[in-house]
C-alpha cells in the first residue's frame with residue numbers, strides 16, 4: 448500500500464501549546480489538582496452583549512452562507528474601528544473575516560509565499576508560524592531575539608538574515624510567548640527596512656488591546672502609506688473579547704493580497720460562521736460596552752501579571768523580564784541545567800504545574816506561563832514552582 452500521508456502531513460508537528468493544555472486537562476479530569484498555566488486563552492466568559500447579538504442572529508435565521516470575505520457590515524465596522532483605534536485607514540474591501548486569527552495567518556502566508564521563498568521569523572516565535580511557512584513550501588529563517596534585547600530583533604539582525612529569496616517578515620507585537628511590545632520607533636525602523644528591501648510584513652496584532660504600563664502596541668501599517676502597502680495585519684476576536692471558541696479572525700491587506708485571501712477562503716472554509724460574525728459586529732458597534740469589557744479583563748490581567756512577575760523573580764535561579772503585553776511571561780530557567788522540555792515535564796509530574804517549554808517557541812532557555820488564570824492559581828503555582836526549583 449502507498450503511504451497514506453502526504454509529505455506535508457508527515458512533516459507537520461502538532462501544536463505543542465495545545466498538547467500541554469490537553470495533558471493538564473487530562474490530569475485534572477483524573478482528579479489531580481493541576482495549576483494550569485499552559486492555555487493561551489482568557490479565563491473570562493464572552494461579554495453578554497456579544498452573546499446576545501449572536502443568539503438574536505440565530506433566531507432571526509442568519510444561519511446561511513455569507514460572502515467569503517465576511518459579513519459586509521462587519522467589514523465596514525472593522526474599517527471604521529481600525530481607522531479610529533489603530534490609525535490604519537483602509538477600505539472595507541481590504542478587510543477579510545476568517546475562521547480564527549490562526550487561519551488569518553495561514554491565509555496570509557498561503558497568499559504570499561511560493562515554494563523556496565524565505566520568511567524571517569524572530570525567535571521566540573508563536574508556534575504555528577514556521578509550520579505554516581513550511582506548508583506553503585517556504586523556508587523559515589529564524590532571527591534570535593534574546594532575553595537581554597527584551598526579546599526584540601533589530602534592523603541590523605534582519606539585514607544579516609535577508610537574502611534575494613526573502614519575501615516576508617513576521618512581527619508579533621505584543622508577542623506570544625514573550626509579551627514583548629515593539630515601540631513605534633522600533634517599528635518605524637523595521638518598516639523602513641522592509642520598504643528599502645522590498646519585503647512584506649505580516650503583523651500579528653491579536654494582542655494589541657492587551658498592553659500594560661501605559662505602553663501602546665502600534666501597527667506598522669499605521670506608520671506610513673508605504674508601510675501600509677506592504678503590511679498584512681492579522682488579528683481576531685479571541686483574545687481581546689474572550690471569544691476563543693467562536694473562531695473569528697480578521698485580516699487587513701493591500702488590494703491584491705486581500706482579493707487573493709478572499710479567493711483562497713472561498714475554496715477552503717467558504718466563510719467564518721455566519722451568526723458568530725453578528726456577535727463580532729456587536730463588539731465593533733457597541734464601543735462603550737466593548738471598552739468596558741476589555742478594560743475589566745485588562746485590569747485582572749495586569750494584577751496577575753505583576754503578582755506572577757514578582758513571584759517568579761523571587762525564586763532563586765529564575766529570571767523574568769517585565770513583559771508589557773499579551774498575557775504571558777517567559778522566564779529564563781537555564782540556570783537549572785535542564786532542557787525546557789525536561790523542566791516542564793518534571794514540574795508537571797512532581798508538582799502538578801503545567802507550563803509550556805520554551806523549545807516549542809524556539810528558545811530552550813525559557814518556559815512560558817500564561818497568566819490568564821485565577822489569582823489563587825498564580826499563588827499556588829508559584830509556591831509549587833519555588834519548591835520545585837529549590838529541589839532541582
Ligand SMILES: Cc1ncc(COP(=O)(O)O)c(C=O)c1O
Pocket residue numbers: 487546547548549550552573619622623651653682683684685691695696
Ligand atoms: C500570536 C497569536 N496569533 C494568532 C493566534 C490565533 O488565535 P485565534 O485563532 O484563536 O484567533 C494566537 C493564539 O494563540 C496567537 O497567540
